[in-house]
Amino acid sequence: MNNVPRLREALATRPFVTTIEFNPPKGTDVSKVMTLAGKMVGMVDGVNVTDNTAAVLRAGSISLCRLLYEIGHDPVMQITCRDRNRLAIQSDLLSAHLLGIRNLLCLTGDYPTVGDHKDAKPVYDIDSIQMMQIIDGMNQGHDMNGKTLNGMTDLHVGAAMTPDMLPRGLAQTKFETKVNAGAHFFQTQAIFDAVRFKEFMAFARQFQVKVIAGIILLRSAKMARFLNDNIPGLSVPQDMVDELDGVPEDKACDVGIDLAVRTINAIRDSCDGVHLMTITAIDRLPELIKRAELR
Numbered sequence: 465m466n467n468v469p470r471l472r473e474a475l476a477t478r479p480f481v482t483t484i485e486f487n488p489p490k491g492t493d494v495s496k497v498m499t500l501a502g503k504m505v506g507m508v509d510g511v512n513v514t515d516n517t518a519a520v521l522r523a524g525s526i527s528l529c530r531l532l533y534e535i536g537h538d539p540v541m542q543i544t545c546r547d548r549n550r551l552a553i554q555s556d557l558l559s560a561h562l563l564g565i566r567n568l569l570c571l572t573g574d575y576p577t578v579g580d581h582k583d584a585k586p587v588y589d590i591d592s593i594q595m596m597q598i599i600d601g602m603n604q605g606h607d608m609n610g611k612t613l614n615g616m617t618d619l620h621v622g623a624a625m626t627p628d629m630l631p632r633g634l635a636q637t638k639f640e641t642k643v644n645a646g647a648h649f650f651q652t653q654a655i656f657d658a659v660r661f662k663e664f665m666a667f668a669r670q671f672q673v674k675v676i677a678g679i680i681l682l683r684s685a686k687m688a689r690f691l692n693d694n695i696p697g698l699s700v701p702q703d704m705v706d707e708l709d710g711v712p713e714d715k716a717c718d719v720g721i722d723l724a725v726r727t728i729n730a731i732r733d734s735c736d737g738v739h740l741m742t743i744t745a746i747d748r749l750p751e752l753i754k755r756a757e758l759r
Contacts, residue, residue, distance in 0.1 A: 471510035471538045471567050472620045475649060475674045480756045481737035483510040483540060483651070483676060484749055486532075488523035495575025498531060505536040506555040507750070507759050510741070511653070512540040513571040516547065519579025526556065530563045540622060540651075541565050549589040550598070554607055557599060561617040569622040569651060570595040593645045596621050600646035623647035626697035627655065627664035627677075636667050645670045651739045654691075658701050658730035665734045674736040680733055681742040681752060682720040698734060717745055721752050728756045743753060 474481045483505070486497050501511065511532050515525040529539035541560055548556065560568065570592040576584040584656075590598075598608050625640040629635035639650070655661045655677045668675055676744035682688050685708035688700040702731070703722055711719050728738055742749055753759055 466690065467524045468533060468536055468538050468564070469509070470620075471540065471622070472648075473508040475736060478509075480758075481509040481676065481731065482507075482679060482753065483512060483737065484748065485512040485514065485741045486528065486746045487514050487517060487740065487743075488525065488528045490520070490522050491519060492523065494523070494528065494531065497528070497536070497746070498576050500749070501532055502535055504750065507753055509737070510540045511540065512542055512569060515544045515573070515742075517542075517574070517575045519546070519576045519584070521580060526560060526563065526565065529560070529565045530590055533564045538567065539565055540567040540569055540581070541570045543595070544571045544701045545588050545590055545592060545595060546573030546576070546586050549587055550594075553590065554598060554602070557602060557617065557619065558613075561595060562617060566618060567620045567622060568599060568626065570647075571597070571624055580654070580662060580691045592623065593641060596623065596642065596645040596647055621646050621648050623650050625650045626653040628653070628657070628663050628699060629697045632664075633691040635664065639668060640671070643673055647673060649674040649676060649736075651676045652678045652694070652698055653695075654678045654703060654741065655727060655731060656698075657660055661731055662734045676737040676739045677731050678741060679724050681717070681724050681740070681745055681748060683743070683745055684713065684716045684720075717748060721755060724752060725756045728758075 479709060511526040512529045516522055525541050529541045532539045545554060572592045576582060576586050598620050599621050602617040603619055605613050607613060625639050626635060650673060684706050688705045688708055691698050692700050708716050708719055740752060
């Protein structure tokens with residue numbers, strides 16, 4: 465399907481883009497994801513597919529990316545260094561290109577001990593920065609060892625960033641290093657503090673890259689506290705936690721949508737788009753997109 469609209473072109477021509485995120489199933493039933501995805505063709509500019517996120521076993525990112533591509537989406541394939549050596553990573557990159565997948569988000573990957581296969585042996589043969597350098601080389605027609613490829617890739621390199629990482633200088637250094645490694649666009653960790661995000665963007669705007677701000681849909685105060693306690697570099701402000709605490713459990717997700725819309729509106733003028741992460745509440749994505757006037 466060669467006429468699939470591309471995230472790369474949207475970032476180059478539109479002032480603000482929208483990407484969303486799906487987890488592949490822990491199994492083979494993709495019906496829920498594909499039903500919703502079919503209804504959302506034309507509503508978003510890219511669809512991320514996670515790669516055993518949180519070190520929990522799921523179907524491979526590349527498979528769901530191809531299914532999404534076939535119905536008219538432009539997938540963003542997440543690929544981690546945790547589970548593959550350099551040979552497997554390069555093979556998967558070539559395979560992604562062959563399947564029509566052009567966007568790659570390069571990630572280090574959570575350590576296996578946080579997931580559901582705690583005895584799994586981590587690989588980490590290379591890191592995400594080296595992976596970006598590999599992709600840059602493949603786009604020029606050679607592998608990691610400099611050997612010529614029989615057909616080069618055309619891959620759009622994405623990287624992750626945590627604007628709230630402390631110390632601030634470390635976050636800036638990591639950002640610049642990834643730019644120099646070949647990152648074309650960034651998708652950030654979840655943003656809750658618009659002021660601090662804008663401070664980081666004042667630094668990021670020195671570079672010719674696009675920044676898509678991460679927005680997590682908070683489903684409850686319990687979820688907000690879990691994020692604060694367990695996710696480094698992420699801090700849900702206490703006033704948001706209190707707002708979620710003050711409503712019945714069955715209404716908390718509605719408040720979460722209100723909070724997400726307010727955050728999107730607060731940062732809209734300082735970045736190039738938003739990346740919506742709804743985790744298990746993917747059925748609320750169309751509502752969030754409509755409420756935030758993203759289409």
